[in-house]
Amino acid sequence: MTTRSPLEEVKGVGPAAAKLFGQLGIETIGDLIHYYPRRYDDYSHLQQIKSIKPGHITIKAEIKQITGRYVRRGMHITEAIASDETGSVRLVWFNQPYRANGMKSGQSYFISGTFELTHQKMAIMNPSTERESDFPVNTARIVPIYRETKGLKSAQIRKAVKSVVSLVSTLPETLPSWVTKDNKLMSRSDAVLAMHFPDNSQVLDQARERLGFEELFELVLTAQLIKRDALDEKALAIPFKQKLAASFVSHLPFKLTDDQKRTVWQIYQDMQRESPMNRLVEGDVGSGKTVVATMAALMAMEQGYQVAFMAPTELLARQHAETIYNLLEPLGYAAQVSLLVGSMKPRQKEQARDHIKSGRVRFIVGTHALIQEKVDMHKLGLVIIDEQHRFGVEQRTKLQTKAGHMPHVLSMTATPIPRSLALTVYGELDISIIASKPKDRLPIKTTLISPNSRAELYERVDEQISAGRQVFVVCPLVKESLALAKTKSAQEVHKTISQGPFKHRKVGLLHGQMKGEDKAKVMQAFLDREYDILVATTVIEVGVDVPNATVMMIENADRFGLAQLHQLRGRVGRSQHQGYCYAILSDSQAPSKRLRAFAQTTDGFRLSELDLELRGPGAIYGTFQHGQLDLRIARFTDTKQISLARNAARRFIESHESLLQYKYLAARVHKLRAITTLN
Known part of the structure; x- marks a missing residue:
């Protein structure tokens, strides 16, 4: 039996049980060994019967007597008396008739459960029991609690893990010996065993x-190896022309912020080199990233x-x-800009491709499918990726071939990335931050709204519409769900609103289940002010610019993460007009710490x-972290550990x-290199 053996080789795991384990992603013995508990119950503190109090308890006691009987409507009750040298206590199990035959009077057991009042008497209810002579798995220890599935409980998973404990002790070391020694880390086999027991x-x-x-360490090492490999690639060096940059800035209808100036200068320095730029520009919503990219x-x-x-x-x-x-028109470069998107007619696409091939068009704007399109980009010097996409190894190779x-690669995101994530998940990128916003932008006023205050809120919103402004209303769901009654x-x-409080207004609807066109x-109609209010799902979260929209109403705000709420709020207040964000709660209870922080x-x-x-x-990047990155233990908030892992990775290289x-380690790095998208 090895870690690659199928689970059915484990004692007590038949085909039916193996199928249930499969639902948890456990196919092999190796999967089982690395299926770590989600939490622990501490039953390691043994108590004497005379000193037990209501709550979780563990005792070591002898079974004096045990009986079972059926009561009303087929319910079965098993009762036993357990005693130690200080006293006796009653044990009660419901609908577990096998207990009476499975336990023997006169034998000593570890007993763990909840000591509580039942039918006017104190008893330990539905306790786990294990003979003192056995290796305890469910009692008298810190007990692992696993993520379960219907028909498969933690006790069965514990039993399966216990039966392969001997294999855990043979797990090979995966890190270099100097890494474990310098960082005072226990061996891998000891660590895996300690996670379970x-x-x-x-x-x-x-x-x-x-x-x-x-x-x-695996994550940071991968990032640093990608960065090292990128230095060996050759790019087209693009010299900085100061007069051209000055001319562009002089035609802008606003002044660049200091953050924008600094970021542009960092990009220009990168592009002058023959090694390709791989820079991420983090700009909070509305900070002016498009100008920098242009x-x-x-x-x-x-x-x-x-x-x-x-x-x-x-x-x-x-x-x-x-x-x-519009930005390039004053300099005479506007004619070189071309759009290439899927919904264009075949003739328009063909014309755009011809212009690109001939070099008449030098700035091609499209979706991520651009690198799949049959486009001759033999003179491609710079790739700019806006939002959602992480430009990884596969895409880089594809572009290099094309x-x-x-080419130099500039990625842009409006999702601010915490420093700890920037050092790990985005470790191969150079990062520029545009934190300040244009001076004429007023900070958005955010208010948390109780559902009882809707009428008053609708009056306030209607005043904004009367002043010529527009409104977003964002909901968590597309259609009603029985499972989420209050959502x-x-x-x-x-x-509701188009037939009720806003029946005198034009109300549009936009959601992800609609066709692209x-x-x-709908979005174009909203931009053209054909609608006063747009009711939508989070499809409007990223990047849409509607300068005339000043109100964002978020229904069931407590169902969104902070990063998502912040993105939604950033859709309004994108002009000289005051922006307002109203986060409507699901009920009238006090708002959470998260929502209070959002409002503040x-x-x-x-x-x-x-x-x-x-x-x-996951709150910031959808479901990437445990899905693709497969992080089970690491905490991105542990900056000390991140720093130690970075130092070790640097030394390794x-x-x-x-x-x-x-x-x-090589297999993990290979897998992590292949991950190219974060959303």
């Missing part, structure tokens, strides 16, 4: 530290190189193309740190150790 809480902490360190593109276009700008949706691609056209060289759906809210039509600050970086603390990386001599 810790002797005490200190040992459990050491196990978490060891395995968490390993996960972070300034970068201008230098490439001036050299006769092409620029590919990839947006997450067609609607955004169209909006970006228009913005970029262009014959490695508002976009269809339901659209019907229908979504684009508009600093996206502060909110992202708090979201990471409260809800983990500098020492020129061969990754191939560490098979497990």
